[in-house]
Amino acid sequence: MGIGQGVLIPVRRQRPRRLARASRRWPLLLLLPLGVALSLGFVVPLALLFVKSFQTSLGYGQVSDHLTFSAYVTALTSPLYRTVAVNALVIGGIGTVLTLLLSFPLAYFIRFRMRRGQNTILLLIMITLFAGYIVKIYAWTTILGTYGLINTGLERIGLISQPLSVLLFSRFAVLIVVTYLSIPVSTLILVGSMQNVNRGVLENARDLGAGGLRTVTSVLVPLCMTGIVGSLAYGFVVIAGDYITPQLVGGTTGQMIGVPISDQFLTIGDQPLGSALSFLMLAVFVIVYFGLTQLERFKGI
């Protein structure tokens, strides 16, 4: 017993010191692969793209080496990009809010109203999430098209006499599809944030006389504000930065800023202009992020 104590006590005393020493040496070595991957695959490419946004195009994919703001001036003054930028903001804004409003009741139902079967419904949502990005957009062309489900259905019941052409290849179509695409992730984010909310808190609010809607808006919403802000931030970036959905269902009115950006890099385009446009887009995202975190702080009090 005496020997055991004699051995144990010094070891116990040493432990914090040893961990502290190890923690200074090990992290740097273990983070080396991560550092290499993120530098070469992310930080350096992004920095080089930023440099490119200050160069000028000489045509045929060539750029001059001296740095100017001319790409930014073109990006901000050319009327060509104003419409698509406004489209991205409007579709991004409406789509994001719509996604939140549609997902929130579903998340609330899964978290608080289901006694069993939560996992089944989460699995169903995951199936729609992983069913294929391009494939899902393509399916919507079949639904919204001239001879699609909606037009045929409306004609059958006599509400319209000829197909509605506004359904597909329009801003409306883009809005429907991007909202559809972001609902699964938004729901999963919201369910995740509601896991931290105790069911009892909501019941207490009810006992104190708050109605069902009042309980949700003044008790549940502030408590899962992180999830709400996460859903909005995620949705806005994914929707406003989408350059594929507009190409497949946007027609001429539903194009967004991502499409001209990608065009500059695919064909022999003006790469500095494309870089400048994407950094202006990122600047708007940063402003939106900042606004949303302010919202979180404001509601959290």
Next chain:
Amino acid sequence: MTSALARLRRRLRRRGIGLLHVYVGLLLLFLFLPLAVLIVFSFAASGQLRFPITGLSLRWYREVFGSSTVIDGILASLGVAVVTGAIVAAIGTLAAVVVNRYRFRGAGVVTAVILAPAALPGLVIGIALLNFFGDLHMTLSLLTVTVGHVIYTLPFFYLVLSARLRRFDPELEEAATDMGAGPLQRFRRVTAPLISPAIVASAFVVLALSWDEFQITFFTIGDQSTLPLVIWSRARLSIDPSVNAIGTLMVAGSLLVVLFTRRFIAESYS
């Protein structure tokens, strides 16, 4: 009209079905509608995508399985997903363990840089990589695609694994140290066995994300196409009903993967 609605609502309420139930049912219908359309049209005999369909056939499936571009696309996507999963699991596990277990200066910056790619649209990562590979005079191939996928999936792997790591009892590791284990031995004998199910679950998330990645791949792809690129080339140029058959197969694949990993999913939401 209103009284009919009120009557319906009363009748549903008597069976314990409220407006919220109806809403959730309609939303799930909305989420599954495109998938149902894909499945129905994948068996259509006609090449025209008109409602209602006339006649059933398996011609689109024969076309898909007979097409070498589709088969090559599937193989390329699987290859990229597996290599991406292995790389991300190795790098990401080290990062998550170090950041969550050790205190060191700059941990916040490390986390921010790991998560940053998830806060950017795929478009920006895609053009940045295209520009970078161009500067290096690198030929675009499945290798360059894999680089993009590693960067894109790393934040998700890190988030899922970190959430799990925070739930482990740190005293188990302290006990190992008390008994004289060094940092490496402690990781190999205690930490790794404890977190390996979480690593597998997070790696499946990476596989699923990589398998379906399009926005970055679009800019980093060379001569060989991944499956989403094959689908894109078919869906963009004309109405190609074979996309429905590929889509149905992807829905089936999604179902299988989700069923296979449902234990992990259930745990992460409990």
